[in-house]
Amino acid sequence: MPYLTRSPQLPETDGATEPPDRATETVAGRTPEEGGAEPPEGRGGDGAGGGRRGRYPVAARVLARTTTVLSAVLVLFALLLPDQLSGLTPGRFARIPVEGIAGAALLLLLPPRARRVAAVLAGVALGLLTVLNLLDMGFYSVLARPFDPVLDWGLFGDAESFLRDSAGEAGAIGAVVGVVVLVLALLVLMTLAVVRLSHVIARHGAAATGTTLLLGTSWVVVTALGVQVAGVPVASRNVAELVGNRVQQVRADLKDEREFAEAAAGDAFRDTPPGRLLTGLRGKDVIFTFIESYGRSAVEDPRIAPEVDGALADGTRRLRRAGFSARSAWLTSPTAGGGSWLAHSTFMSGLWISNQQRYRTVTSSDRLSLTGAFRRTGAWRTVGIMPGVTRSWPEGTFYGLDHVYDSRNLGYRGPKFSWSTMPDQYSLSAFERLQHGRPGGKPLMSEIILTSSHNPWAPLPKMIGWNEVGDGSVYDAIEKAGKNPTEVWRDPAQVRTEYGRAIHYSLRSLISYVEKYGNKNTVLVFLGDHQPVPAVTGENASRDVPVAIVAHDPAVLERISGWGWQTGLKPGPKAPVWHMDAFRNRFLTSYGPHPGPAASAPTR
Structure with a gap:
């Protein structure tokens, strides 16, 4: 017919x-x-x-049905995807997403042309939300926090630099290309999947309407009853919660920018005359040292601590024999897993620097940093040893350093140890050769960053005689004999072991340096910048890091007797815990006169 x-x-x-x-x-x-x-x-x-x-009618029907099923699975996966790797459990996907029900109802109500447009837009939006969830997973795994869609874009450049330094140019390019392909694939496939399902819904309107009503009723019932599977609610509002959280985060970021600018403008020590600053340390060589990823877990986690605690106990004994005493406690870092610059600027500025926006604000301001206070007095020459800096570092002017030695001018001729450009013992040896060991002149205030304990903790250097360090070429054989980071990271137990070994090496390097080159005027303040990644600490670890002050002159430690810090290099479980931003003001107050009327407290 x-x-x-x-x-x-x-x-x-x-x-x-x-x-x-x-x-x-x-x-x-x-x-x-x-x-x-x-x-x-x-x-x-x-x-x-x-x-x-x-x-091939049978094959065509099978292909069509398979495509429809895969589209449904992909959309459900996106709607139920958690923002942390620990949430990837079967129970997480045995849920009813309210957003899927609402989306199906909307598609049923729309006319054909509007339905096609809505399906495309929904697919793109769902693809973007999936990318956002994956970013959250990565950020939780490395930084123990979600991705900030307003402030964190600059971190991708740092991530690319880390890959380039760790895996080489080819590895970094391959990773970037892979990420771009993944993002495009998610956007395209998610859009095609939603469009496909919209056609199926339209062609089977009666069945789709009944199914939507049934699922909607079920969602209301399980919500009212609080039904759960493996501790996870069956009724899901995953996408709605994700979007709501991001909207709140954007509002908080905008509000934080204004509030932090006001807090940063107030500084109790801004107008303190140079002659009244740091009078209790005049004539001393003061060394501020950050040990990368040296966190509380290194001291207290039984899977890591024995070797690290042994180094601290042995170091306390050795320094005592050399005439030094130590006091220690805990500081709570604003970051975890990475973002060392946030911790450095928090410690030095006396402000809580928890994101890039705050970091840019404070480093572009004229706020008095702790190291800058030494420079302001005119009584010290100020030096930075920054082996992790590989290119221009304009923020360095904020720290008030007369001279900065970075990876390009420390004279190192040896191999890199994964991300770390040189071993800690070499950095300290170069510091002694270039600055600390120079006779005459003013006392020295220095900021030293030790990087050998930086992720991925393989291969690792080892201690050698100080007279063997030379230009670093001696480390060629040590680096070649070290472990492959790819092999180490296949086993979580190995990751923790190598992390502990890295911290042990950094501590031994620093303690040995003070033992050999320290004198009656040496004052050392050393601390961790942040905890290592959650793969080492586990979830929900604190953000505390150890801090210690070492001095030969008893009068130096007498000045902080009211702090309640414990004796020795290892802080105990009951040692005081301060926020890291509190250190600057307490240090300047203890080693100098009290400032004028206090400004408003830093915003956290």
Whole structure:
């Protein structure tokens, strides 16, 4: 029976197109899907001679149904995807997403053209939300916090630099290309999946309506009853919560920018005359040292601590024999897993620097940093040893250092140890050669960053004789004999072991340096910048890091007797815990006169 159509092209039968208009019905009033006559040859894609579907009808139906099922699985996966790797459990995906129910209802109500537009937009939005969830997973795994869509874009440049330094140029390029391909694939596939499902919903309107009503009713019931599977609520609002959290985060970021600018403008020591600053340390060589990733877990986690605690106990004994005493406690860092610059600027500025926005604000201001206070007095020459700096570092002016030695001018001729450009013992040896060991002149205030304990903790250097260090070429054989980081990171137990060994090496290097090159005027303040990644600490670890002050002159430690810090290099469980931003003001107060009227407290 001939067809009375406005177009020679008939709708396909795999559920991938819109339902036919009245103008495409057969004379009998039925479409081919409803049992009407088959199209004649050459009039449609499925005729006897009309292509693969006509020649392989069973395979075509299987392919169509498989595509529909995969589309549904992909969309459900995106709707239920958690923001942390620990949430990837079977129970997480045995849930009813309210957003899927609402989306299906909307598609059923819209006319064909609006439905197509809505499906495309929904697919793109769902793809972007999936990318955001994956970013959250990565940030939680490394920094123990979610991705900030306003402030964290600059960190991708740092991540690319880390990859380039750790895996080489080719590895970094490959990783970047892989990320770009993944993002594009997610956007395209998610959009195609939603469009596919919208066609299926439209073609099977009655069944889709009933299913949507049933799922909607079920969602209301399980929500009211609080039904859970493996501790996870069956009723899901995952996407709605994600979007809501991001909206709140953006508002908080905008508010924080204003509040922090006001807090940063107030400084109790801004107008303190140079002659009244740091009077209790005049004539001393003061060394501030950050040990990368030296966190509380290194001291207290039984899987890591024995070797590290042994180094601290042995170091306390050795320094005592050399005439030094020590006091120690805990500081709470504003970051974890990475972002060392946030901790450095918090410690030095007396402000809580927890994101890039705050970091840019404070480092571009004229606020008095702790190291800058030494420079302001005119009584010290100030030096930075920054082996982790590999290119221009404009923020360095904030720290008030007369001279900065970075990886390019420390004279190192040895191999890199993964990300770390040189071993800690070499950095300290170069410091002694270039500055500390120079006779005469003013006392020295220095800031030293030790990087050997930086992720990925393989290969690791080892201690050698100080007279063997030379230009660092001696480390070639040590680096070649070290472990491969790829192999280490296949086993979480190995990761923790190598992390502990890295901290042990950094502590031994620093303690040995003070023992050999320290004198009666040496004052050392050393601390960790942050805890290591959650792969080492586990989830929900504190952000505390150890801090210690070492001095030969008893009067130096007498000045902080009211702090309540414990004796020795290892802080105990009951040692005081301060926020890291509190250190600057307490240090300047203890080693100098009290400032004028205090400004408003830093915003956290």
